[in-house]
Amino acid sequence: xxxxxxxxxxxxxxxxxxxLPCNHSTISGNEYVYWYRQIHSQGPQYIIHGLKxxxxxxxxxxxxxxxxxxxxxxxxxxxxxxxxVYYCIVSMDTGRRALTFGSGTRLQVQP
Amino acid sequence: xxxxxxxPSRVICKSGTSVKIECRSLDFQATTMxxxxxxxxxxxxxxxxxxxxxxxxxxQGVEKDKFLINHASLTLSTLTVTSAHPEDSSFYxxxxxxxxxxxHFGDGTRLSIL
Numbered sequence: 265x266x267x268x269x270x271x272x273x274x275x276x277x278x279x280x281x282x283x284l285p286c287n288h289s290t291i292s293g294n295e296y297v298y299w300y301r302q303i304h305s306q307g308p309q310y311i312i313h314g315l316k317x318x319x320x321x322x323x324x325x326x327x328x329x330x331x332x333x334x335x336x337x338x339x340x341x342x343x344x345x346x347x348x349v350y351y352c353i354v355s356m357d358t359g360r361r362a363l364t365f366g367s368g369t370r371l372q373v374q375p
Numbered sequence: 376x377x378x379x380x381x382x383p384s385r386v387i388c389k390s391g392t393s394v395k396i397e398c399r400s401l402d403f404q405a406t407t408m409x410x411x412x413x414x415x416x417x418x419x420x421x422x423x424x425x426x427x428x429x430x431x432x433x434x435q436g437v438e439k440d441k442f443l444i445n446h447a448s449l450t451l452s453t454l455t456v457t458s459a460h461p462e463d464s465s466f467y468x469x470x471x472x473x474x475x476x477x478x479h480f481g482d483g484t485r486l487s488i489l
Contacts (some may be wrong), residue, residue, distance in 0.1 A: 298477065300480075305483070306483060307379075307381070307468045307470075307480035307482045308468070308480045309480070310477045310479060310480075313477055357474060357475055359473045359474040359476045359477070359478060360407065360472060360474055361472070362409045362411075362421045362424060363421075363478060365418040366418060367418055
């Protein structure tokens with residue numbers, strides 16, 4: 265699986281949009297971009313994934329650049345409960361393959 | 376609702392005890408489940424891949440005789456930490472994958488060996 269690079273930490277004000285970047289310059293054509301988050305002392309939670317088109321669900325939006333070398337996860341209105349470590353993972357079908365977790369981005373939402 | 380149920384959520388036991396952790400797939404039959412371990416302030420590391428009806432596949436450095444995995448049915452995989460010692464204290468997490476679907480994780484088991 266392709267390697268990803270994320271900032272170590274970010275802060276965001278409550279109610280504002282949180283934009284979490286991820287670089288994956290070695291992504292291959294059949295690899296998806298997945299985002300998970302891990303709230304303290306819990307298992308990772310799936311957020312969203314995409315191949316090349318932008319995606320949106322009830323939790324977040326995923327913007328993937330045209331060359332697919334980077335992406336941004338957007339939490340439109342961050343709340344204190346969004347404080348977590350966010351992992352960007354590039355992989356083919358994750359239903360069949362274990363995930364490789366990097367260090368992720370620690371997002372701290374400030375009141 | 377939850378896709379994966381993991382029990383127990385926390386275990387505290389004496390050194391030398393064996394501990395069993397259960398991981399259940401609630402929504403679908405899972406031929407493959409994954410077991411991860413997470414030490415404090417570190418990221419998740421894959422320990423083994425559990426295959427229904429066959430032997431588990433262990434990652435390099437993970438002792439298969441110490442971490443026994445049984446995947447006897449399509450909805451249940453168990454991880455038994457045999458003769459646990461303080462260095463085995465960690466956060467153990469299972470996940471379930473279905474082809475062409477995102478992988479889903481249990482809530483984890485925090486194991487503390489005294």
